[in-house]
Amino acid sequence: MAAQAKHDWADDEDLEDTxxxxxxxxxxxxxxxxxxxxxxxxxxxxxxxxxxxxxRRIRFITHREVVNPRVAERKTWAKFGQSAKDGAGPAGDxxxxxxxxxxKPSANWRKDAKDEVNDPNAQAMKDKLKDKxxxxxxxxxxxxxxxxxxxxxxxxxxxxxxxxxxxxxDLGAAPGPAATGxxxxxxxxxxxxxxxxxxxxxxxxxxMGGSKYGERDDLATLRVTNVSEMAEENELRDxxxxxxxxxxxxxxxxRDTGLAKGFAFxxxxxRTDAVKACAKMDGYGFKHLILRVEFAKxxx
Amino acid sequence: MRPIxxxxxxRALTQIKYNHDGDLIFSTAKDQHICAxxxxxxxxxxxxxxxxxxIWTVDVDPTSTILASGSADNTIRLWDIKTGKCLKTWEFPxxxxxxxxxxxxxxxxxxxxxxxxxxxxxxxxxxKVDVDAEQNDEKVLTIVCDESKATVAxxxxxxxxxxxxxxxxxxxxxxxxxxxxxxxFSIHELNQPIVDIQWSKxxxxxxxxxxxxxxxxxxxxxxxxxxxxxxxxxxxxxxITNKKDFVILGGGQAAMDVxxxxxxxxxxxxRFYHKIFEDEIGRVRGHFGPLNTVAAxxxxxxxxxxxxxxxxxxxxxxxxxYDFLYEVERERQNKQA
Numbered sequence: 164m165a166a167q168a169k170h171d172w173a174d175d176e177d178l179e180d181t182x183x184x185x186x187x188x189x190x191x192x193x194x195x196x197x198x199x200x201x202x203x204x205x206x207x208x209x210x211x212x213x214x215x216x217x218x219r220r221i222r223f224i225t226h227r228e229v230v231n232p233r234v235a236e237r238k239t240w241a242k243f244g245q246s247a248k249d250g251a252g253p254a255g256d257x258x259x260x261x262x263x264x265x266x267k268p269s270a271n272w273r274k275d276a277k278d279e280v281n282d283p284n285a286q287a288m289k290d291k292l293k294d295k296x297x298x299x300x301x302x303x304x305x306x307x308x309x310x311x312x313x314x315x316x317x318x319x320x321x322x323x324x325x326x327x328x329x330x331x332x333d334l335g336a337a338p339g340p341a342a343t344g345x346x347x348x349x350x351x352x353x354x355x356x357x358x359x360x361x362x363x364x365x366x367x368x369x370x371m372g373g374s375k376y377g378e379r380d381d382l383a384t385l386r387v388t389n390v391s392e393m394a395e396e397n398e399l400r401d402x403x404x405x406x407x408x409x410x411x412x413x414x415x416x417x418r419d420t421g422l423a424k425g426f427a428f429x430x431x432x433x434r435t436d437a438v439k440a441c442a443k444m445d446g447y448g449f450k451h452l453i454l455r456v457e458f459a460k461x462x463x
Numbered sequence: 464m465r466p467i468x469x470x471x472x473x474r475a476l477t478q479i480k481y482n483h484d485g486d487l488i489f490s491t492a493k494d495q496h497i498c499a500x501x502x503x504x505x506x507x508x509x510x511x512x513x514x515x516x517x518i519w520t521v522d523v524d525p526t527s528t529i530l531a532s533g534s535a536d537n538t539i540r541l542w543d544i545k546t547g548k549c550l551k552t553w554e555f556p557x558x559x560x561x562x563x564x565x566x567x568x569x570x571x572x573x574x575x576x577x578x579x580x581x582x583x584x585x586x587x588x589x590x591k592v593d594v595d596a597e598q599n600d601e602k603v604l605t606i607v608c609d610e611s612k613a614t615v616a617x618x619x620x621x622x623x624x625x626x627x628x629x630x631x632x633x634x635x636x637x638x639x640x641x642x643x644x645x646x647x648f649s650i651h652e653l654n655q656p657i658v659d660i661q662w663s664k665x666x667x668x669x670x671x672x673x674x675x676x677x678x679x680x681x682x683x684x685x686x687x688x689x690x691x692x693x694x695x696x697x698x699x700x701x702x703i704t705n706k707k708d709f710v711i712l713g714g715g716q717a718a719m720d721v722x723x724x725x726x727x728x729x730x731x732x733x734r735f736y737h738k739i740f741e742d743e744i745g746r747v748r749g750h751f752g753p754l755n756t757v758a759a760x761x762x763x764x765x766x767x768x769x770x771x772x773x774x775x776x777x778x779x780x781x782x783x784x785y786d787f788l789y790e791v792e793r794e795r796q797n798k799q800a
Contacts, residue, residue, distance in 0.1 A: 234486040237508075237527065238501070243547040244510030245471075245496070253467075258505035261466040261749060261776065268709075268735060268744040268787035 188214070196220070383437035384459040387427045390414070391450035394423045403429045406443065407436025428459055464784075466749060467505035469775035471498035476769025478520050478756045482527040485762035487544075489530060490775050493517035497532055499544065502760065502767075505777055511542045513549040520561045524568035524592050531571050531590075533559030539573045543594045551598040553588060556581045565618040565639075566666065568592045570603065572625060574616045583612030585627060585637070606642045608635075614656050619683035620666040626683060628657030628671055636686055648686050651675045659700040664761070670710055672701035678712050680738070690741050696730040700756045706763025707785065708738040713768055715753025733757055733768050740789060749776050 192204040200222040209215045242249055246257075300308040308314070387399070396414045403409050411430040414423055431437040437458070445456040472492035480489045481502065488500040497511040497518060516535035523530050529550065530542040535558040541551040553573075561574040571590045577583035587604035611631035618639065619626055625637040632651035637644055651657060655675035662669045668682045668689060678701040680690035692701075698714035715731040731753055732746040752771030759766045765779040788796070 231484055231486075233527070234484050237486060240508060240545055242507070242509050244512060246507040246509045249507065253504050253506040257469060257471050257507050258500075259468045259470070260505075261468045263465050264747055264749060264778075266464055266745055266747050266778075266781075267783040270737075270740075270742060270744060270789055272743055272745050 198222075383431040383434040385429045385431070385437055385441055385444075385456050386459040387429060387444070388425065388455045388457075389452050390423055390425050390427050390454065391452050392422045392425070393450055394427070396427075399427055399429065402447075402449070403431075403440055403444070406431070406440035408432040464778050464781045466776040466778045469498070469500055469505055469507070469777065470773070471500070471507055471510070471775070472496075472773050474517075474773055475752070475771040476755050476773065476775060477518060479758040479767050479769045479775060480521050480523055481758050481760055481767070482523045483525045483761060484527065485760045485764070487523070487527060488758070488767055488775070488777065489521045489523055490767075490769055491518040491521045491532060492769075492773065495534075497521055497530070497542070499530075499547075500775070500777075502765070502777060509547045511547050511549070513540060513552075514538070516558070519559060522563050522571075524564050524590075525566070526568070526592055528592050528594060529568075529590070531562045531564065533562040533573055535559075539571070539588070541590065541598060545594075548594075550594065553600070555586070557583075561615045561617075563617045564590070565622040566620070567622070570618075570622065570639075572616055572618065574613050574627070577608075577612035583608045585613055585616050585625060587625075587639075587642075604642045606637055606644075610647075614658060615660045617660050617662055617669065618666065619669075624683060626660065626669060626686075628660050630654070630656040632657060632673060632675065634660075634671065634681065634686055636683075646686050650679055650681065650686075650688050651677065658698070659756070661700075661702045661758075663703050664705055670701045670703050672698040672712060672714070674698065676714075678710065678736075680710070690738065692736045692741055692743075694734055694743075699754055702757050702759040702766070703738065704759040704763060704766065705761055707787075709744070710736050710738050711757045711759060711766055711768075712736065713754030713757035715750075715771075717753070731770065733766070737789070744787065747778065750774065 188206040188208075191206070192202075194202040194204075196202060200220050203219045203221065205217045205219075207215050207217070246254065297305055297307060299306050299311045301311045302313050304311065385403075390399075394414060396412045399414060400409055400412045403412070408431065409429060410432050412427065413429075414427040415425070416423055429440070431440065441456050441458060444454055447454045447456075469488075469490070471490065472494050474493035476490060476492045478491050481487070482489070486502050487508065488502050490498045490500065495512070495514045495516065495518065497514075499508040499511070500506065501508060511530065511532070514532065514534040514536055516537075518532055518534045520533040521530065522532075523544065527544055530544050531539060532542065533539050537555045537558055539553045539555070539559050539562055540549050542548065543550055555573070555575050557578045558576040559573045560576055563572050564570070565572075568590065569592075571588045573586045573588065575581070575584050575586060585606040585608065586602045589599045589601075589603050591598060606625070606627075608627070608629065611629040611633065613627040613635075614630055616625055616627040618624075619636075622639050624645070625639045625642075627635045627637065629635065631649070632653055632655045633647055633649040634657065635644055635647040651671070651673040652675035655673050657671050657673050659672040660669050666683065668680060670678055670680050672678045674697040676694050676697055678692040678694070678698055679688050680692075680703075681688055692710060692712060694712055694714060696714045697717060698712050700713040702711050703709075704711060712734045731750045732748045733754060734743055735745045735747070736743050750768065750770035750772055751774075754768050754770050756769045757766060758768075765777060767775055767777045769775045
């Protein structure tokens with residue numbers, strides 16, 4: 164086995180720039196060193212026509228290994244068949260080296276592997292949810308909001324406070340939770356809707372001056388169901404305009420087919436108009452279907 | 464460890480065999496040639512041409528002089544390992560699914576398929592381990608398996624018994640001289656075929672691999688089940704490693720179901736079990752299809768696996784493999800030291 168003796172890498176190759184004139188190259192030199200290594204100095208011209216001096220120090224280390232003579236003999240066999248034309252050594256078209264595989268036997272292999280699989284997903288999620296409890300947004304009970312027994316009679320805590328401020332009166336919500344609503348919204352760390360940020364007073368003020376969304380939903384909006392597929396928004400608008408100023412008509416349509424889904428929301432500017440429209444239009448025949456009109460429930 | 468990938472076959476591998484010294488690997492596939500490889504670097508020594516059908520099985524004599532192969536072209540052929548020449552062809556009425564030399568390579572057994580009205584059988588042929596010798600045409604012995612066809616068979620220690628694995632999950636022990644059936648035990652689930660039998664170094668016990676997702680270590684003398692290794696996938700092959708007390712199982716989803724599963728679900732891994740404790744101790748992935756055959760290097764330094772994907776992967780174990788010991792093994796070692 165040949166191995167390069169250890170010495171400074173900078174000594175490995177000495178590049179000597181000479182003129183491009185081709186001159187006779189000095190003969191290669193071989194020097195035997197005291198430590199048993201050999202120094203070989205060679206000269207050649209590189210592609211640019213420059214003379215290059217290469218100094219190599221080589222040490223031969225003999226590594227003895229006892230090899231089965233039969234095995235050694237077989238290694239000298241000539242190749243045959245489809246490999247007859249292959250040169251010495253593995254041929255690239257039949258032999259390749261695969262990617263490194265880490266294989267470490269382990270007594271509790273099955274357990275190790277399982278932990279590995281679970282770690283990134285389940286374990287992190289578990290940690291995150293460890294001290295979380297299910298809490299109802301309506302009554303703070305330990306159940307999902309959708310399962311709350313007070314779902315129909317109460318609105319979620321935070322919204323009750325805001326809603327009663329904005330609407331002033333006539334909201335079906337019980338006045339009780341309003342007080343707790345403020346506290347709930349102010350609780351540290353939990354999400355507070357923008358409308359409720361900065362306390363009930365500020366939220367209400369913003370609401371009054373700014374967006375119209377707060378009023379529209381619960382005051383004078385009618386929900387119309389059993390609407391024909393062929394219905395158009397302007398048809399509905401025409402029908403409901405008779406009772407008062409309609410601020411918005413929303414007809415749910417299928418995104419793909421463009422056909423009406425069968426329900427619509429009509430918002431009136433004035434709640435009394437809406438009451439009138441609700442009474443008159445409920446049961447009205449429209450495109451072979453009997454409309455059902457009611458006040459829209461507050462979105463939860 | 465870095466496996467060496469051998470791409471000498473265009474079709475699914477059927478069997479891999481190491482020679483006795485562990486320096487040559489022979490591989491057969493459903494394409495029609497046998498490949499010989501050097502185990503240490505994956506260099507191909509050559510290919511053996513002559514079969515006209517899928518080659519199901521190969522075996523090499525202990526001196527690495529001659530090679531036997533069985534094929535779907537209804538022949539067993541004998542080859543000169545060194546030159547690749549075909550020395551002898553025996554014809555049979557049906558395909559040959561398994562060939563095996565006995566310990567001194569004076570006899571060769573072949574398992575023939577049950578098909579076209581012919582019953583499955585185990586035939587024994589006289590062979591001479593000599594490239595120039597005239598081989599005998601006559602069968603020495605024919606064992607007809609009239610109940611359930613034999614799928615695999617092998618020679619026990621001292622060529623005393625012939626052990627066969629059957630399609631119905633049973634194993635039989637035949638007297639190797641007379642061909643009499645001595646025992647037949649159902650060791651695997653009924654009608655789950657035994658698809659591989661490989662011997663321990665001294666041929667006193669062997670390992671079976673079955674489609675019932677288990678491999679069993681069975682003694683040759685009385686067919687006693689010594690150990691059971693339970694996998695989670697149908698097995699195609701099992702082998703016993705030397706030096707370390709492990710067994711390697713290969714299997715995976717049946718080839719016909721493979722397209723319906725991803726590589727991860729397919730369980731296309733070589734599974735290592737501890738031979739004594741029956742625990743699974745690790746897996747080696749790499750194949751794209753089920754492993755059809757695994758073979759352990761007789762020197763205990765590595766193993767090779769052949770898959771439905773047409774590749775042979777030759778692995779050389781690294782340090783972690785040799786260092787692995789159970790706590791009890793380590794204690795015993797410390798006590799002895």
